[in-house]
Structures are given as C-alpha cells and as structure tokens.
Amino acid sequence: MKKTDERKGKMLIFIVLFILSILISFQIGRYPVSPVELVRILISRIIPIEESWPSQAETVVFNIRLPRIALSSVIGASLALSGLLLQQVFRNPMASQDVLGSASASAFGASLALLMGANYMMVSLSSFLFGILSLLLIILISSRIRKKDSFTLVLCGIMVSSLFTSATSFVKLVADTNETLPAITYFLMGSLSSFRTSDLILVFTVTLVASIPMILISWRINLLSLSEEEAISMGVNMTRLRFVSITASTLLTASSVAAAGQIGWIGLVIPHFTRMICGSNTKITVPASMLLGASFLTLVDTLARSLTTSEIPIGILTSFVGAPFFLYLIRREANRT
Amino acid sequence: MIINALSLGFSYGNGKEVLKDVTFTLRSESMTVLLGRNGAGKSTLFRLMLKSLMPKNGVITVDGISLDSIENRNLAKVFSYIPQSSYMEFSYTVLDTILMASSSRLSLFSSPGKKEKEEARALLALFNIESLCDRTMENLSGGERQLVLIARAMMQKASFIILDEPTSNLDYGNQLMVLETLERLNREGIGIIYSTHNPELALSYASSILILDKGMISSYDSPEKLVESGTLQKLYGKNLYIDKVFTGENERYVCIPK
Numbered sequence: 001m002k003k004t005d006e007r008k009g010k011m012l013i014f015i016v017l018f019i020l021s022i023l024i025s026f027q028i029g030r031y032p033v034s035p036v037e038l039v040r041i042l043i044s045r046i047i048p049i050e051e052s053w054p055s056q057a058e059t060v061v062f063n064i065r066l067p068r069i070a071l072s073s074v075i076g077a078s079l080a081l082s083g084l085l086l087q088q089v090f091r092n093p094m095a096s097q098d099v100l101g102s103a104s105a106s107a108f109g110a111s112l113a114l115l116m117g118a119n120y121m122m123v124s125l126s127s128f129l130f131g132i133l134s135l136l137l138i139i140l141i142s143s144r145i146r147k148k149d150s151f152t153l154v155l156c157g158i159m160v161s162s163l164f165t166s167a168t169s170f171v172k173l174v175a176d177t178n179e180t181l182p183a184i185t186y187f188l189m190g191s192l193s194s195f196r197t198s199d200l201i202l203v204f205t206v207t208l209v210a211s212i213p214m215i216l217i218s219w220r221i222n223l224l225s226l227s228e229e230e231a232i233s234m235g236v237n238m239t240r241l242r243f244v245s246i247t248a249s250t251l252l253t254a255s256s257v258a259a260a261g262q263i264g265w266i267g268l269v270i271p272h273f274t275r276m277i278c279g280s281n282t283k284i285t286v287p288a289s290m291l292l293g294a295s296f297l298t299l300v301d302t303l304a305r306s307l308t309t310s311e312i313p314i315g316i317l318t319s320f321v322g323a324p325f326f327l328y329l330i331r332r333e334a335n336r337t
Numbered sequence: 338m339i340i341n342a343l344s345l346g347f348s349y350g351n352g353k354e355v356l357k358d359v360t361f362t363l364r365s366e367s368m369t370v371l372l373g374r375n376g377a378g379k380s381t382l383f384r385l386m387l388k389s390l391m392p393k394n395g396v397i398t399v400d401g402i403s404l405d406s407i408e409n410r411n412l413a414k415v416f417s418y419i420p421q422s423s424y425m426e427f428s429y430t431v432l433d434t435i436l437m438a439s440s441s442r443l444s445l446f447s448s449p450g451k452k453e454k455e456e457a458r459a460l461l462a463l464f465n466i467e468s469l470c471d472r473t474m475e476n477l478s479g480g481e482r483q484l485v486l487i488a489r490a491m492m493q494k495a496s497f498i499i500l501d502e503p504t505s506n507l508d509y510g511n512q513l514m515v516l517e518t519l520e521r522l523n524r525e526g527i528g529i530i531y532s533t534h535n536p537e538l539a540l541s542y543a544s545s546i547l548i549l550d551k552g553m554i555s556s557y558d559s560p561e562k563l564v565e566s567g568t569l570q571k572l573y574g575k576n577l578y579i580d581k582v583f584t585g586e587n588e589r590y591v592c593i594p595k
Binding site: 223228229 | 417445
C-alpha cells in the first residue's frame with residue numbers, strides 16, 4: 001500500500017511540473033506576460049471578466065504561445081514515449097531513436113519528401129516508412145549477431161544512422177540551393193518555429209492514435225522485459241506485442257520529425273530520468289515519461305526562443321543535454337559488464 | 338495431468354540433429370530431473386515443451402491434446418518456466434516481477450489489481466520472503482532471487498514448473514534450500530522438471546531421472562535403478578562411487594569419484 005501511495009505522489013509531481021512548465025512558457029518570450037495578466041487572460045475565456053491587459057498580450061498568449069506550447073508538449077511526450085517503447089522492445093536501456101538510427105532514417109524520409117515538394121502528410125508518411133525500415137534493419141542485423149549486449153546494439157545503430165545520414169547528405173547535395181536546401185538544413189536542426197495549424201492537428205491526431213493504445217496496455221509493456229521463453233510460458237504473444245510497440249514508437253517519432261525536424265536525445269534521456277524517479281513499472285513510466293517529456297521540451301523551447309535575439313534550433317539545445325547523458329550511460333554500462 | 342513426448346526430433350539451421358527420437362511421459366505428481374552433458378539438448382527440449390521452438394518430427398501432448406492446438410494463454414496453465422538466468426535489464430521490484438505471471442489471467446487492457454497483489458504477497462509469505470516485496474530484483478542474493486522466481490512460477494498456477502539449471506550460480510546452502518522448496522511444491526501436487534549438472538543433487542531430489550545423451554534418451558528411470566545400472570558412470574565416462582544414505586527423514590545420495 002505504501003509503495004502505491006508513493007507512486008501516486010510521484011505522478012502528482014510530474015503533473016505539477018508539467019503545469020508549471022506551461023505557465024512559465026506562457027510568460028517568457030520577447031513579449032513578456034506577467035503571471036497576473038496570464039491568469040486573467042486565461043480565465044477570460046471561461047468567465048467574462050473586465051479586460052485590463054493590452055490586446056497584444058492576448059494575441060501573444062492565444063495565437064503564438066498556446067499553439068507552440070501545445071506542439072512542444074505533444075512532441076516532447078511523443079518522443080519520450082517512443083524512446084521508452086524502444087528500450088522495452090530491445091530490452092536495452094541505451095536504445096532510442098537517435099542511438100538506433102531510426103531518427104536519422106525518419107529525418108532522411110522527411111528530407112526526401114521535402115525535396116519532392118510533398119505536403120505534411122506525405123512528409124510524415126515518408127518519415128514513418130524510413131523509420132520502420134531502419135528498425136527492421138536493426139532487428140535483422142542483431143538477429144544475426146550472437147552477442148546481444150548494449151554495445152553491439154549501439155554499434156548497429158551507428159552503422160544504420162551513418163547510412164541514413166549519408167543518404168540525407170545526398171538529398172542536400174541535389175537540393176535546390178536557394179530554396180529547398182536551406183529549408184531541409186533548418187528542418188534537420190529541429191525547430192518548433194515554423195509550424196502550421198494543419199501540422200498541429202495532424203501531429204495531435206497521430207500522437208493520440210499511437211499513444212492511447214500504449215497507455216491502455218501500459219502494464220503489459222512490462223512483459224517485453226522478459227526473455228522469449230519466460231514470456232511464452234506466461235501466455236504472452238511477444239511477436240504481437242513487439243509489433244504493436246514498434247509501430248506506435250515509429251509513428252510517434254515520424255510525426256514529430258515531420259512536424260519539427262530532428263529533435264534528438266529526448267527518447268533516451270527522459271525514460272531514464274523517469275525510471276530513476278519512479279522505478280521500472282511501465283504502468284507508471286508510460287504516463288510519467290510522457291509528462292516529463294512534454295515538460296522538458298516546453299521548457300527547452302522556451303529557452304530556444306528567448307535566449308538570443310534570433311531563435312536557436314531546439315535540436316541543438318536538446319543535444320547539449322543528451323550527448324553528455326549518453327556518455328554517462330556508456331560509462332555506467334561499461335562498469336556494469 | 339500427463340505430458341507425452343512422442344518421437345521428438347529437432348535440428349537447428351545447420352542441419353545437425355540436436356534431439357533424436359525422444360519419447361517420454363511426465364506426470365504432475367513426479368519430480369523429474371533432466372541430466373546430460375553440455376550440449377546434450379536439455380535446453381532445446383525445454384524450449385520445445387514451451388513452444389518457443391517447433392519440433393521437426395514428433396509431437397508433445399498434454400492430456401492427449403497436441404501442444405500445437407493449445408493457445409499460448411492456455412499453455413500458461415500447463416507450464417511455468419524459470420530460465421537459468423532471468424536477468425531483466427530494468428530494475429523491477431519483487432512484487433512487480435511476481436505480478437507479471439498473472440498476465441494470462443488478465444484481459445488485454447487490465448493490470449493486476451488488489452486481488453492479484455494480495456495473492457503475490459501470500460506467495461512471498463509462503464516462502465518467508467515477504468520482507469523482500471518492495472526490493473528490486475538486482476538487490477537480491479542468488480537464493481532470494483530463485484525463491485522469487487519460484488513464487489512467480491506459482492503465481493501462474495501452472496500444473497508443471499520447468500527450471501533450467503535452478504541451482505547453478507548458487508552456494509551449497511541455497512542449492513539445498515531451492516531443491517527442498519521444489520520438493521515441497523511437488524508434494525503439494527505441482528509437477529517439477531529441472532535440469533542440473535550435479536548428479537548427487539539429481540539423485541537426491543528426484544522421483545525419476547531422464548538422461549539425455551547426444552540428443553537421445555539413454556535412460557529414464559528412478560534414481561535407485563539408475564545407480565544399479567551404472568548409467569551415470571557411462572554418461573560421464575568416469576569411475577564413480579555412488580551410495581544411498583538414510584538421513585533419518587529422507588534418502589539422499591553421495592556421489593564421489595573413485
């Protein structure tokens with residue numbers, strides 16, 4: 001009983017953190033909005049109150065910051081859940097979209113679609129297909145290698161990632177240097193600045209479609225940690241569970257990449273922090289990772305748009321956090337084995 | 338419950354036969370030990386019983402029904418399995434680990450509730466390890482770990498527990514503790530099948546011993562008959578002194594190289 005209450009308490013902390021990150025993000029920016037102003041503006045949409053704020057403040061809150069916060073929350077949650085699912089499927093704490101190369105593959109798919117002048121839907125689809133292709137490639141390669149430790153998987157990931165990074169370089173090489181190349185380059189750095197409402201609706205829809213089933217089966221995702229024989233003896237259909245998890249994970253990454261480019265490391269770092277705080281039970285870590293991912297990306301995006309006069313691509317900032325954390329994980333794994 | 342294996346044959350991709358014409362019968366009231374040298378096909382036989390591998394020839398039946406026609410969810414009521422090393426990459430608590438075995442009883446979208454948690458705690462109490470409930474698996478000793486895995490197997494409520502070398506990596510005291518626990522469960526009606534490389538423990542804690550040699554059954558008999566026939570000496574190619582010892586409560590064996 002004590003443990004259950006403790007877990008509920010930790011979930012509450014994640015919820016509070018998420019709300020705080022949203023409130024902070026609403027207030028900070030080139031046009032600062034004071035906390036009192038923000039609360040009054042938000043309440044005014046529910047209860048009619050006297051307008052005591054400049055009209056620009058309302059425009060900034062509802063037309064600029066609200067969609068952006070919504071997008072950063074959804075993408076942060078998607079990438080964190082996607083990474084968590086990959087770690088469970090590959091039974092490897094170092095698995096993530098970046099390490100396995102599926103983020104590079106999705107980015108290549110999106111770049112290729114951009115080169116061809118495709119719309120968001122096609123960019124997402126192409127991103128998804130190449131993401132799936134890269135994971136199939138990883139599964140195929142690792143099934144032929146007897147030694148299945150963390151480092152083998154990382155090496156396979158480096159190979160796949162390098163393959164798709166080269167392919168992306170080729171796309172950039174043949175892209176029109178005046179229009180398409182700058183668009184692809186900026187897109188690959190990852191940014192939430194150039195979204196459209198249609199993108200927002202699509203990324204929301206895809207995230208809901210992929211994450212709701214995962215939340216519903218969140219306890220069952222634990223079973224992916226078992227060996228093949230243990231799982232079968234418990235009556236678990238591992239093939240189906242893996243297929244559903246990989247599909248959901250790739251959909252989440254692909255829709256995020258198509259909407260905001262390559263935002264790295266969230267899929268690796270966030271599930272780890274979540275596990276450090278609330279243990280490994282996926283019934284807790286699935287919603288907790290989503291909340292922490294959403295909070296993290298919302299805060300990082302706030303920094304990206306307010307640190308300097310011109311906006312910093314968000315992928316650069318997430319890498320500053322992710323790369324040292326990856327080194328820490330490598331050190332921890334090496335000391336353990 | 339009766340398990341029948343009829344003329345089982347299996348080979349991996351390289352074509353080399355790992356199991357040849359393996360036929361045996363197991364009953365849920367028996368405690369059977371699988372004995373054999375490295376590479377004799379013990380783990381492969383377990384994997385065939387768990388349907389993680391499909392036999393090239395032959396069939397396994399459960400009360401006359403072929404294993405092929407039994408759904409995984411129903412197979413969970415027949416066999417529970419404890420692998421030689423059950424290492425989970427993520428650190429689950431003891432309670433979470435035991436609850437995983439309730440998956441076959443739960444619907445797709447549900448998770449273990451109060452009833453399952455109480456059941457898991459009762460199993461921990463049965464083995465006097467209820468204090469471990471909230472500890473993580475990686476912080477347990479080898480013996481505690483094995484007891485938790487046996488509790489997990491019990492949670493599944495299967496008729497048989499299959500254990501792949503359950504005493505390897507354990508100190509002598511824990512080896513005996515695990516085997517005594519298995520013996521107790523067997524007396525309560527759960528069929529036990531385990532593999533080991535220790536003939537002394539095999540003879541002491543088994544109602545029957547199945548010896549696999551180069552993929553074939555070379556002997557399937559009671560410990561007494563096995564000792565009389567000198568099968569162990571032939572299996573290991575060594576001159577062994579084997580004797581039965583009455584401990585007052587049980588019959589145990591000593592096995593010493595001459």
